[in-house]
Amino acid sequence: MTNQHPLSRRHFLAGMGASALAIPTLTNAFGQPIQSEAGQPGRKLGVALVGLGSYSKNQLAPALQQTKNCRLAGIVTGTPSKAEEWMKKYDIPKANVYDYKNFEQIADNKDIDVIYVVLPNSMHEEFVVRAAQAGKHVICEKPMAITPKACQNMIDACKKAGKQLAIGYRLHYEPFTQEVMRLGQQKVFGPIKFMESSDGFRIGDPTQWRMKKSMAGGGPLMDVGIYAIQGARYVTGEEPLSVTAQFSPKTEPQKFKDVEETLFWQFQFPSGAVCNSSTSYTAGVERLYASCQDGWFELSPAFGYGPLKGRTSKGPIEKPIVNHQASHMDGVCKDLLDGKQLPAHITGEEGIRDVRLLQAIYRAAETGRKIDLKA
Template identity: 60%
Template sequence: MAENLSRRSFIQNLGVGIGTTAAAFAIPSIVSIPESKPKYEGRKLGIALVGLGSYAKNQLAVGLEKTTNCYLAGIVTGTPAKAEEWMKKYNIPKKNVYNYQNFDQIADNKDIDIVYVVLPNSMHPEFVIRAAKAGKHVMCEKPMANTVEECQEMIKACKDAGVQLGVGYRMHFEPFTKEVIRMSREKVFGDLRFIQSNFGFRIGDPTQWRLKKAMAGGGPLMDVGIYCVQAARYVTGKEPLAVTAQFGPITDPERFKDVEESVSWQFDFPDAVTVNGFTSYKTNIEQLFITADKGFMHLSPAYSYGPIKGRTSQGDLHLPVVHHQANMLEAICKEFLETKQFPPHISGEEGLKDARILSAIYEAAGNGKKIKLV
């Protein structure tokens, strides 16, 4: 794959040509795609995207065109040309367009219920806190922040303001992932024994913010390695007890002068479950492999925008292929409209747990010691 392939294009291209197979799947409870859905006539939540980079443009905005209970109501950008482009494309009124200086005026906008922060990692705390003070519920891309302390400040600000805080854990709503979680926790193949989780890609533009520690908080671990950390947690339904880790070799000193090129880690989990993880900015790899006493589960691709593909020791998984961001936003807004709460499994507290684990991986890789997590 070309050296200058971007994260987004790699993730998108990874799924090209992957389809479901014709073999029947033996495990019950697989849901089929409904032929049609009843027309939604309830309240629709207005969402404002803060930051109009590639993820907002190519994933969230596209997803919001597919949702029924929420819509793209506003945007926040520092680029006037982008503002004009988005206003025309999505029919956004000028009163719902903000920049980073006048963002706080969003407090007076009744069209906007949820602010979704899609900025570089280092900017998450500022805009989550500002959104909370403006009285808006907040979704934030992962990782939630670069440090544990920042996560705690964000959680406190949202609690003090009485608003919901969620993290964009889209895999929690993806059908293949949900089925693997179900099979793992219900012990369909017996007790879990070993999990291998890998996610890496060959990063492109050497000047991008992901290669600057001050903005990204780290390298591939913060960017895509967090998916592997999350997978271990949602598959087991438990928290790691301890971690050891190792930085990989630096093969491109100029590109990786500020962040790691790759890192591997090993978790000790309750019930004698061992987890190995690996992430890299120089290797195209993506899989989640789970072994249990009586079989295995395997997703590959496991974390990209899809289609996700899976199989088990009983055969291929046949599940609906969904637009991840649309599926996530639809589910989050459905729960909020019914309960006034975001789903607890995507809460700020969950983002804080990940931040603590990521910090421990860096510490373990740096000093060569096993770091206790509980």
């Protein structure tokens, strides 16, 4: 793992940053051209959502009613009643409705360009690979997968198919987040000395898939803890050198018999910055704070669906409020329409970095040792 974060000043500070990464011809792992979606002015890419749970229902589908570069074109669900409900609500033709068994037939559907995988973490690998083999670009929710090996299989499948893979890092397209990236990476208040990056909430239904290790890969760290990891990385613009971590005692052992309840960890960065983080399924916290040599800045709330709120030692951060999911999907689909390479900070390569860090945090907590991340 390199020390320089892929979301560098050079890549990000031009706003969305995607256009700066355009290259004349994209090639896959075999040197063959990646298929472009360019050439049809005014066209919107058709997006099919795989999995119609709460995130698809409450966030992605409504956001796709606000997007400029893409539209809700299809759905994949194993529940017939959901299919009927969505067809009526969003005027989706029956030909664009699939279940998990006939999913491969989506390859023949010219109305669908992008598959958005919104399933439990353990299912990401299978459906990203199947989507790529069906000849579609893919967006996959975070965390990318449970293991780095699964992430690599997903990356390889998309490269082999000549299709692009994006991870659901919506905050990379959100103005308040972009501003703290700028403040940290450009050292506007001098070098960062100390950070706090934490995200947690009190979870409800104890029977949901997020509470099953086989499906989620872990507890709050795999769910919202990844936001805290991302925050530390994109504010410093660096990759951590080492990590220590600690599980908290379980206050509800029966409820949390399969996953952690609360977890703390500490990153050390090449610049000397230290970040203290926590994530929890029993306590609410949502803060991204950086203390610098000549001042400080923070977002609180920092990671939710918005609106986010920020301030610095010089006053409030004033930025436009946007729909996170619409901005993210529009940004990804604009690059696909233009035939451009997606920016590195939202691709599978970024996703696998986070999964490696998730696994390192668990190892540090389980062993009580500092884990060297430089290898």
